[in-house]
Amino acid sequence: MGRSPCCDESGLKKGPWTSEEDDKLINYIKKNGHGSWRALPKLAGLNRCGKSCRLRWTNYLRPDIKRGKFTPEEEQTILNLHSVLGNKWSTIATHLPGRTDNEIKNFWNTHLKKKLIQMGFDPMTHRPRTDIFSSIPHLIALANLKELMEHNSWEKQAVRLQNEAAAQMAKFQYLQYLLQPPSSMSPAAFSNNNIISPSNVNIPNDFDTFDLLNSLSKDSTLPLLMEPSSINNIPSSFMNTSNNNSTTTIQPSIHDSIPFSHLPDLESCLISKDNMVQTSNFSVLCSTQGENSPTSPWRLPTSDDLSPATSSPPPAIPPVTNTGGDDCSASSYEGGPSSPSSIWPELLLDDPLFHELA
DNA sequence: AAGCTATTCAACCGCTCGTTC
């Protein structure tokens, strides 16, 4: 199958569009619809290829396009969706009305990616980079912030909380290190669905790992999405397990899924087959549905999920069990719903450092 | 003011996928 010549055809104009060309394109599409893009330029009296016309229309001239700065909510949505979907810009764009895939892609490449890198996170996996050099910017920024805070006086408490947050971060980075996949596995493959499977991760019989996992689950809200056979390797004494036909939710920090009709923000959640939405503050999720099934039982919300019921007020979210007395992590990381694999972006957005570095 | 560098984003390129014949 050869490539279609399209824009290679000589004599066709390339480069920036003039307002005259824009008018021609808009008027034609308003009257006739775009029909066949290949045929459109001739019919509209444009010396452009159809592809160029399509791009100009979908990325710039379409009447429903929303221009201007991305809101923090949109930023959050992009981060959440990117952590689940990767560079599926068009899919991400379907969750952001009025934004084009091109615009989101540009915003990611020029802003969000840089923020993640500066914070010491891998923008592909949304996980902390475990090599010491990549962590340096984050550590320096933390140190600077700490110093800044120590020189103001509102902040002994804040410094303590910051230290505790940093300790949490360190704990989790160590956990990530313990659970990290073999080096042969590419980050891209890992980011496809963000599921830790037994084949790509070493779930050790290492008491330290489970101890750390358990401690993190108790005093913060850090989640892990695992496949069922991985879960089988975790001693049951570590977890409280609730079970139904399609999912098993293991919740050391006691946080139930809630019916999605009560969910305040569907966009940033995952929905299970039995229409339960996973909110923040869960700890470990796994599926009991088909031991060898590569597919997650969790899915992104669709427009069909946006029923009128979603407008009913959300129930009070139960407080996080917080054995460590760490109000910082609890107050920072609790709150809005999140998808299991999108906790890192949410952590970042809640992290003052994230805004500091922006 | 001029020159240089960094950033942004519209547009292009080349590939893949789905449909038709």
Added chain:
DNA sequence: GGAACGAGCGGTTGAATAGCT
């Protein structure tokens, strides 16, 4: 089944602009 084609997608480029020296 496979060739041809159209449409769409993600990656990349480069002109315009902003910021800095």
